[in-house]
Amino acid sequence: MNAFYKTSSPDISLGLLLKTLARKPDLPLVFRYDGQVVKPGYHVTEVKAGQFSGLDCGANPEAWAEIFVQLWDVEDGGRTHMQAGKFAAIIRKVSEHVKLDGSARLTFEVSDGDRPMALYCAAMPQVGETVISVELAPRPASCKPRDRWLAEQETATPKPCCTPSSASCCA
Secondary structure (H helix, E strand, C coil): CCCEECCCCCCCEHHHHHHHHHCCCCCEEEEEECCEECCCCCEEEEEEEEEEEEECCCCCEEEEEEEEEEEECCCCCCCCCCEHHHHHHHHHHHHCCCCCCCCCEEEEEEECCCCCCEEEEECCCEECCCCEEEEEEECCCCCHHHHHHHHHHHHCCCCCCCCCCCHHHHC
16 A cells, blocks of 8 residues: 655654653753643643554545643642653653654643643744743644645635545645
């Protein structure tokens, strides 16, 4: 099968995140999302790994690995933001039981306990003198026909419909 592997994404991988955190493991790891900073008591509540494969609307195969890290954005007593090394240790603990592909696409699931869980992709961590920060941006849902239609509306230049030989179908 000639599968299209989703690797052109600007997302960082789990391996890149862990490599960056290893530079200064004692610094607090602070995530930012929706214009706010996660609360100092945040928890990593779940880490999941998945292998996905399917066919798009033009019968083009696609496959990718994805790791989901669930953050619970809550206050927890007098805790401070988790150290980068502790976050990495949690991931290592999961790796003892679940095979984690360091090159996999990384998705964060975040909830504050009031709002529903939302999906985010992570930008490259910023390592400062006193903190490591990771900006999380909403992960847009993709619908290839809709995405192509929207792009066509912006350019007003119609593109051919999705066919198995159409390279634009895999965008």
